Amino acid sequence: MKRITKLFERKPCLPFRHFFLIILIMFPGFVNSALAISVSLSITSVEKSEEKKGYVVKGEVTASDLNPKGQIVVSDIMTIFADIKIDSGSVYQELPEGMYIRQPAGCESTYTKGKKCMTLKEERGVGISRGVVAGLGHIRLSPVWRAYGGLGNWDKKGSDKAAPTTVTKEFEGVIPFTRHYEGKQIQTEGKQVRIRATLQHRWGGPYAAWPAFSFHHDIGFEGVLEPTKDMDKDGVPDRIDKCCTTPKGNTVDKNGCTICPEGKIFDPESRFANKKTGCSPKVAVIFTTFNDPHIGRAEAWSTVDGISRMRKRYEKEGYKVIWVDLEGKTSTSNGKLFWTVDIKTIVKYLVNPSTKAIAYFGHGGQVSKKGLIWDKYESSLDGHRVAAFTMPVYVEMYTRLGKNSCLSEKERKKKSATKADNIGLEDAYIFTCHSLDDNNLRDFLISDTGTYWGDENTLWDLWELRSVKGRSTKK
Incomplete structure (x- = not known):
């Protein structure tokens, strides 16, 4: 009792009004009951924008x-939030009315509602991702009491x-x-x-040792964000799905593409693909040009070897092997016989995802005669420098991706x-001159880690080409 008496006998270190303000902060219910501030939020549109x-x-x-009576207002900060439920079990968080400067003992949170500390579950909700749509900042000049003429x-x-x-x-903002959410x-x-909309109202003025806070809210929209199409029902929206024709039941990655077993590649068009999953072993294609009239019988026999x-x-390295004898077109110019390879056939195999190796046995001269392998030209194709081949x-x-209709024109290109x-x-084994x-x-x-086999000269009974690792210029 004596200690209490001595405490009140001491000269106060703070003016009485400061002491009263601290009491209000410690018991925010007193603050909130005195406030008549209101917030009204009107949402005019929520529209999806790919841009x-x-x-x-x-x-x-x-x-x-x-400007509540009896307050010296410091600031008013307005923020527009979007609270998103992660799944069906999510519960929106409670919206606070006040806040302690320091977290009191026994409280899980500094925020308060109804004169009580909020629990973390009340403050954060369950399975809720909170994000700022638009931060409007100070809606009046700050500090308010000073910016508008000073005290009185x-x-x-x-x-x-x-x-x-x-x-x-x-305001205008974006919900991406x-x-x-939790690292994902x-x-x-x-x-x-x-x-x-949440308004953070701060008051106390120049004589307050600690500011007081109150929060005021209004909900302008509750509903479902427009879902996008999911053609193959794999759970990945078509907007980001890179594989829109995934077979039903396949496990997919974040891009919506089938996750095949180790050593397999998703390629439904491969002759070796599993009909149910579309997964194929890697394939090596051996191209020959026996239809070329320049190839004699002796050369043909040695090529077979x-x-x-x-x-x-290739089989030893785990590839499924395909042998393709290429067709071609014969023409005569200045008394010389020319034979041009049908490039479209080669291309159809090259674009298959499962094709991971090729071998080419034939004359390269006829192929390059039309500028189809080495000679380059420039083409205005989205600024892309394209070789003739x-x-x-x-x-x-581009034609194949047309079947994957969820891809935009830009993505296809x-x-x-x-x-x-x-x-x-x-691996690419190019058994041809030069x-x-x-x-x-x-x-x-x-690829950057692939192996290329070739020769810088004219081949004369040479069966082992020089190998080079990776590309000359990695991109």
Whole structure:
């Protein structure tokens, strides 16, 4: 009892009004009961925008009665939030009314509602991703009491210099298609959402040791964000699905593409593909040109020996092997006989995802005569520099992707150009003269870690070509 008496006998270190303010902070229920501030949120539209990569939210928010009697207002900060439910078990968080500066003992949170500390579950909700749609910041000049004439003037009724009691702001913001939640990326499309405005009202003035806070809210929209189509029902929206024709029941990655067992590749068009899953073993294609009139009987027999060796090698390395004898076109110019390979046949195999190795046995001269392998030309194709031989690859890839209708025109072009720029093979054995005179064919065919086999000269009974690892210029 004596200790208590001595405490009150001491000269106060703070003016009484400061002490009263601290009491209000410690018991925020007293603060909230005295406030008549209101917030009104009007959402005019929530529209999906591929350009903005999300849902564009437009609206207007109004805060009223911002100068409560007995307060010296410091600031009013307005924020538009979007609370998204992750799944059917999600529960929206409670919206706080006040806040402690320091977390009291026994409280899980600094936020309060109804004169009580909020629990973490109440504050955060269950399975809720909260994000800012639009941060409007200070809706009045801050600090309010100073910016509008100082103490005794800032809230004087009838004064044209006094702080406005009502403020209306228009806003526009975006709810992105993708959000982070607990270290993972989630898709917002088709999710339940609550769009709300929250005003953080701060008061206390120049003599307060600690400021006081109150929060005021209004919910402008509750509903479902427009879902996008999912053609193959794999759970990945068509907007980001890179494989829109995934067979039913297949396990897919974040891009919506089938996850095949180790060593297998998703390629439904492969003759070796599993009919149910579309997964295929990697394939090696051996191309020959026995229809070329320039190839004599002796050369043909020696070529067969080379083909046999390559087949055994590829099979040993785990490839399924296909042998394709190419057709061609014979023509005569200046008394000379020319034979041009049918490139379309080669291209159809090159664009197959399962094709990971090729071997070519034949005359390269006839192929390059029309500028089809080494000679390059420039083409205005989205600014993409395309080699003559790669143009058919682009066209074939673009045509095939047309079946994958969830891809936009831009995505089809980009994916086709990427394939045309580099086939990405693991191994390319080009048994023809001058196949390694320069790096054009090498850079076109193999991946950065692939192996290219070729020769810089005219082949004379040479069966082991020189191997080169990777492309000359990695991109």
